[in-house]
Each structure stands twice: as structure tokens, then as C-alpha cells.
Amino acid sequence: MQNNSHEIARQIRQQFFVFRNGLLADNLRNSGDCHKMIFGLNLIQIVDIAKLFNKDELVATELWKSKDTRECRLIAPMLYPTESFSEDIAMQWISEIENHEIADNLCHKLLRNTSFAAQLCNKLTMGNEIEQYVSMRLATNLLIINKAIDIDTLKLFAESQLSSKSIHTLSVAKGLLEAISDLE
Numbered sequence: 387m388q389n390n391s392h393e394i395a396r397q398i399r400q401q402f403f404v405f406r407n408g409l410l411a412d413n414l415r416n417s418g419d420c421h422k423m424i425f426g427l428n429l430i431q432i433v434d435i436a437k438l439f440n441k442d443e444l445v446a447t448e449l450w451k452s453k454d455t456r457e458c459r460l461i462a463p464m465l466y467p468t469e470s471f472s473e474d475i476a477m478q479w480i481s482e483i484e485n486h487e488i489a490d491n492l493c494h495k496l497l498r499n500t501s502f503a504a505q506l507c508n509k510l511t512m513g514n515e516i517e518q519y520v521s522m523r524l525a526t527n528l529l530i531i532n533k534a535i536d537i538d539t540l541k542l543f544a545e546s547q548l549s550s551k552s553i554h555t556l557s558v559a560k561g562l563l564e565a566i567s568d569l570e
Contacts, residue, residue, distance in 0.1 A: 390434050390493065391442060391444035391445045391448060392448065394439060394442065394445045394538070395445050395448045395449055397439075398435060398439060398445070398458075398461060399448065399455075399458070401435045401438070401508065402425040402427060402435070402455075402457045402458075403425070405425070405427050405431050405435070406425040406426055406427065407425070407426035407427065407428075407442075408426060409426065410426035410427075410428065411424040411425060412426075413426075414426065414456070419456060419485070419487075420484050420485055421454055421455060421456040421459070421484075422454040422455075423454050423455040423456065424455075424456045424457075425455075425457045426457070427457050429460065429491070431458055431506075431529040432460050432461050432464070433464065434462035436461050436465055439465060439467050440526075441466065441467040442465060442467070442536065443467055443470050443509045445464060445465055445525065446462045446463070446464075446466035446467075447462070447466075448460055449462040449465065450462035450463075450466075450482075452539075453482070456487075457507075458486070459488050459491075460487070460488065463479075463491060463492045463495040463496035463497075464495045464496075466496055468496065468500055471499075471500055473494065473502045473505070473506060474495060476500065476502070476506060477491060477506075480492070480510070480516070480517060480520055482490030483516050486554045489516060489520050489523060490523055492520070493520060493523045493524045493527050494527055497520075497524050497527075498524060498527035498528055498531060498533070503524060503527075503528055503533060504528060504533065504534060504535045504536070506524065507524045507525050507528065507535060507540070507559055508536060508539065508540075509521075510524070511539075511540075515533050515552060515555060516546060518543075518547065518555065519552075519554060519555050519558055521540075521543070522543070522544055522555070522558045522559055522562045523558050525540045525544075525562055526558065526561055526562050526565050527555045529565045529566065529569065530565065536568065537566055540562065540566070541563065541566050543564045544559045544562040544566070545559075545563065547559035548560070548563075
């Protein structure tokens with residue numbers, strides 16, 4: 387089974403080569419993207435590639451471990467079966483997030499669909515900067531799909547982040563507060 391998952395991951399990487407976009411890759415590099423390998427695919431292309439393959443924990447894990455390749459990190463959450471994604475694995479993946487694009491995608495494509503998403507959201511409010519960012523991004527996702535969440539606690543947390551020096555954290559805090567006010 388290990389060889390099969392390795393072969394599937396290789397096929398996925400081949401798809402990245404087919405759709406690579408040097409101009410977009412160069413723009414991402416020049417904008418400071420931290421990955422050594424950037425194929426320059428947009429998210430819609432990555433979603434389309436993910437649809438060609440079955441969800442598979444081993445394949446998703448292998449792709450996630452490809453920390454140097456942007457597209458591998460983006461497709462991995464799309465291929466991990468939600469029902470076998472545990473809170474421990476979620477915390478491990480969150481600790482390995484290297485930028486906000488990866489965090490946003492992980493929240494949208496996988497974390498929000500887990501049974502423990504709301505609890506994770508609350509747990510991450512006490513973490514480091516990227517964990518707090520994930521908490522607010524995940525909370526926004528949960529509000530959008532009408533999943534139960536402690537709105538009062540998250541509102542207080544988002545308000546406390548309005549003084550953040552991080553442009554990303556500030557932006558997501560404002561977005562979360564807007565989403566909460568739309569519900570009130």
C-alpha cells in the first residue's frame with residue numbers, strides 16, 4: 387500500500403508539471419513565498435487536480451511532508467479523509483504551517499469539516515500568532531457554514547486582536563468581527 391500511495395503522490399506531482407505557470411511562480415517568489423518549489427498553479431487548478439484522485443490519508447500525508455513544494459502543501463488538505471483526521475494530527479499540521487496561504491487553505495478545505503473544529507478554534511486562541519490566525523480563520527469558516535461555535539468568546543478574542551502588528555492577523559480579526567456582526 388505504501389508504494390501505491392507513493393505512486394499516486396508522484397502522479398499528482400506530474401499534474402503540477404502539466405499546469406505549471408512560470409509567470410505566476412515568479413510573482414509568488416518575488417512576493418516572498420517561502421517555498422523552494424513553486425509550480426505557479428492557482429487554487430482552482432489544484433482543486434481540479436484533487437478531484438482526479440480519491441481521498442487517501444497516506445497520499446495526503448506524503449504530500450503534506452513535501453514542505454518545500456507549495457502545491458503539495460495546498461493539495462494535501464483536499465486529499466485527507468475528514469473522518470480520519472484527528473485533533474492530534476490537526477495540531478501537528480497547524481504547527482507546521484509556513485504561511486497564511488497554507489493556513490487559509492487548511493481551514494477551508496479540511497479543518498472546518500472536522501467534528502472537533504469548534505473546540506480546535508477555541509483551543510488555538512491561546513496559541514502563538516499563526517495558531518491565533520488559524521483560530522480566527524477557522525471561526526470565520528464555521529460561521530459561514532453555520533456550524534455551532536461560541537460567538538461571544540470569539541468576538542472578544544477578535545476584538546483583542548485589533549491591536550495586532552501583523553497585517554494578516556488584523557485583517558482576519560476584522561473579517562471575523564464583520565461576519566459576527568452580520569449574524570447579530
